[in-house]
Amino acid sequence: QVQLVESGGGLVQAGGSLRLSCVASGSADRIEDMGWYRQAPGKQSELVAEYIGLSTTAVTNYVDSVKGRFTISRDNAKNAMFLEMNRLGTEDTGVYYCKAEVRVPGYTGTLPYWGQGTQVTVSS
Numbered sequence: 496q497v498q499l500v501e502s503g504g505g506l507v508q509a510g511g512s513l514r515l516s517c518v519a520s521g522s523a524d525r526i527e528d529m530g531w532y533r534q535a536p537g538k539q540s541e542l543v544a545e546y547i548g549l550s551t552t553a554v555t556n557y558v559d560s561v562k563g564r565f566t567i568s569r570d571n572a573k574n575a576m577f578l579e580m581n582r583l584g585t586e587d588t589g590v591y592y593c594k595a596e597v598r599v600p601g602y603t604g605t606l607p608y609w610g611q612g613t614q615v616t617v618s619s
Contacts, residue, residue, distance in 0.1 A: 497521045497608045499593045504613030507583055511617070515578040517593030517610055523574040525598040527605055531567060531578045533615070535589035543591070544578060560586065583617045590614050 503515040519526055530545035544567035547554040555567050566579040576593060590612040596605035 497523060497526060497595060497597050499595055499608055499610035501591065501593045501610040501613040504591060504615045506616045506618060509584055509617055509619050511583050512579070512581045513583065513615060515580065515591055515593075515613060515615075517576040517578075517595075519574040519576075519595060522597070526574075526595045527598060528596045529569065529576045530594045531576075532592045532594055533587075533589040534592070534612075535586075538589075540592070546576060580615070583615075585617050585619050588615060588617050 498520045499517055501515060501517050503513060505513060507513055515531065527549070528545065528547050531543045532540050533543050534540040541558060543561055544555065544557045544565055546567050546569050549571060557565060564580065564582045567576070569576045580587065592612045593610035595608045597608050599606050
């Protein structure tokens, strides 16, 4: 089992910054890829940023709307993932979720685990 806990959300004015954190516990050594998703009011959930791989060969991907403003990172020693969000706009408002792909004994491949989400509200 893996538990994911997000933090760092809050209310910020447009143009401001926030740093989200996702800390994993339990069988964190079984985590492979990780990512941040968000769900805006009345909209479907979307992938914001993902961190593919574990080390220096890791690849990061971003949805077009956040490229150049958001940065995803991981600290494997701390079992943590971060999302640095700069130049926030009202369109970035939503609940941000941490997702981890976890290797499960007896199962080929990985299974997704989700955090409970953290609210980000950007005011104009």
